[in-house]
Structures are given as structure tokens and as C-alpha cells.
Amino acid sequence: MSFRLTVLGSASAxxxxxxxxxxxxxxxxxxxxLLDCGEGAQQQxxxxxxxxxxxxxxxxxxxxxxxxxxxxxxxxxxxxLGRKAPLDIYAPAAFANHIRFFLAWHGEGLGFELVHHPxxxxxxxxxxxxxxxxVSAFPLDHKIEAFGFRFDELYGARKAADxxxxxxxxxxxxxxxxxxxLSQYIKGVRVLYHEATYPVEMQDKAQERYHSTTADAAxxxxxxxxxxxxxxxxxxxxxxxEGYLAECRAIFPETSAVGDMDIYEF
Ligand SMILES: [Zn+2]
Ligand SMILES: [Zn+2]
Numbered sequence: 194m195s196f197r198l199t200v201l202g203s204a205s206a207x208x209x210x211x212x213x214x215x216x217x218x219x220x221x222x223x224x225x226x227l228l229d230c231g232e233g234a235q236q237q238x239x240x241x242x243x244x245x246x247x248x249x250x251x252x253x254x255x256x257x258x259x260x261x262x263x264x265x266x267x268x269x270x271x272x273x274l275g276r277k278a279p280l281d282i283y284a285p286a287a288f289a290n291h292i293r294f295f296l297a298w299h300g301e302g303l304g305f306e307l308v309h310h311p312x313x314x315x316x317x318x319x320x321x322x323x324x325x326x327x328v329s330a331f332p333l334d335h336k337i338e339a340f341g342f343r344f345d346e347l348y349g350a351r352k353a354a355d356x357x358x359x360x361x362x363x364x365x366x367x368x369x370x371x372x373x374x375l376s377q378y379i380k381g382v383r384v385l386y387h388e389a390t391y392p393v394e395m396q397d398k399a400q401e402r403y404h405s406t407t408a409d410a411a412x413x414x415x416x417x418x419x420x421x422x423x424x425x426x427x428x429x430x431x432x433x434x435e436g437y438l439a440e441c442r443a444i445f446p447e448t449s450a451v452g453d454m455d456i457y458e459f
Contacts, residue, residue, distance in 0.1 A: 204231075289311065
């Protein structure tokens with residue numbers, strides 16, 4: 194098990210009593226990668242015993258509130274905890290405005306640098322690599338500029354020679370409508386998280402609001418050849434979760450509907 198994913202928030206725009214807005218922590222060989230940072234993310238990190246101060250990098254898919262309203266409190270707490278190491282933030286170019294605002298009003302005495310890497314790609318592009326993982330980003334099709342992220346385990350000859358070894362990989366796609374190029378960006382990924390905001394009966398709403406349905410997410414997993422699909426970012430209007438999950442599994446049987454504090458290892 195090389196990757197460990199902790200779901201910190203699984204709701205969409207409206208936080209509900211048992212679900213926070215989007216945030217996930219991906220742990221890769223001791224590195225902590227935070228994917229989106231909705232309201233409440235830092236409390237969820239504490240509940241999950243994930244270090245706030247040691248965060249390796251923050252990835253922001255897009256600048257909708259349910260994906261970023263947890264950023265300022267998290268940065269503030271990191272400062273109070275005495276972080277010194279620069280923090281890499283991979284976010285759309287316009288996020289520079291948010292960083293400027295935060296530093297202007299709340300940045301005094303912040304003991305670490307925020308290093309913004311603007312996302313502007315129109316195809317899947319590598320962001321960086323470490324000894325163990327290659328991290329890439331790719332465009333999504335949402336109401337505003339949005340990006341997905343992909344993490345592929347890197348390995349040496351010794352592991353490659355082991356017939357039981359299977360490299361881990363993970364892709365995070367939130368928020369998006371289905372679009373043809375996506376299957377290339379996420380081709381062959383082992384575990385795919387794909388938003389499925391609506392059930393199939395709300396297909397029109399999904400299209401109009403640049404979101405996906407259960408069937409859209411399941412088809413994306415099928416086309417990518419994924420091993421497992423995780424769905425979330427639930428509309429607060431979903432009542433029948435069994436029916437919702439059944440719609441995914443009819444197309445892609447290996448689907449799980451994520452909940453806050455769920456952990457997946459792969
Ligand atoms: Zn959202
Ligand atoms: Zn959105």
C-alpha cells in the first residue's frame with residue numbers, strides 16, 4: 194500500500210450535518226498532499242490525526258467556495274504552529290488574488306512563504322516529481338476554470354522485477370461535466386475520484402450547472418480502465434443513496450460512495 198487517501202469532505206456546495214465540503218488528503222510515502230480545502234478541512238485533519246503543519250503541498254481545483262473556504266484558516270493555523278517551510282500551492286492563476294488578500298490582512302508574522310504555481314494547462318501536464326511520485330494536472334469542464342490532478346507512483350528496477358508489485362495511482366476530478374478528452378488524462382489510473390453531484394434523473398441540471406451524474410462518473414471510470422471509482426460531491430437534494438450508488442454500479446461495479454473520514458489504501 195503506497196497511497197493512503199483520507200476523505201475530509203464529501204458534500205457539494207452546501208455543508209450538511211454529517212458532511213463537509215470538498216477536501217481530501219493523499220499521503221504518498223510520508224508526503225501530505227491536500228486536494229481542495231473546503232470549510233472545516235483543518236478540523237477534519239485534526240480528527241484524522243493528519244499534521245497541519247507538515248502539509249507538503251496544497252492543490253486547488255477551482256475557485257468555488259466549497260473548494261477553498263478552508264484555506265485561510267488552515268494557513269493561519271500553520272503560522273500559529275510555527276511552520277517555517279515554504280508551502281507550494283497549485284491553483285488556478287486567479288488564486289493569486291486570494292493569496293494577496295490573505296497576506297495583506299492576515300499575513301503579518303506568517304513565518305513561511307506561500308509559493309503559488311498557477312495552473313494554466315490545456316492538456317495533461319506534469320507539475321513536479323519526487324523520488325516516489327509524479328504529479329500532473331489537467332483541465333476539467335466546469336463553469337469556471339477548473340483542474341484535475343493525477344498522482345502516479347514511480348518505482349525502481351527492484352520493484353518492477355517483483356511480479357506482485359502494482360504501482361499505485363490516483364486521479365481527482367472535481368468539479369466537471371463529462372468531456373471526451375478526460376479519458377485520455379486519466380487513462381489507466383487505478384483509483385479514480387470523480388464527482389457525481391446528481392443522480393441520472395437530474396441529468397439536465399447536471400449539464401446546465403457543469404456537473405456530472407452517477408452515470409457520467411461511472412462511464413469515466415469505465416473508459417479510463419480504472420480499477421476502482423470513488424464518487425462524492427453529493428447534491429444536498431439526494432435522498433436515496435442506495436439508488437444513487439446502484440446507478441453507478443450498473444455501469445461500473447467497483448464504485449464506492451465516499452463519506453467524511455473514510456480511508457482508502459491502495
Ligand atoms: Zn464544488
Ligand atoms: Zn464548482
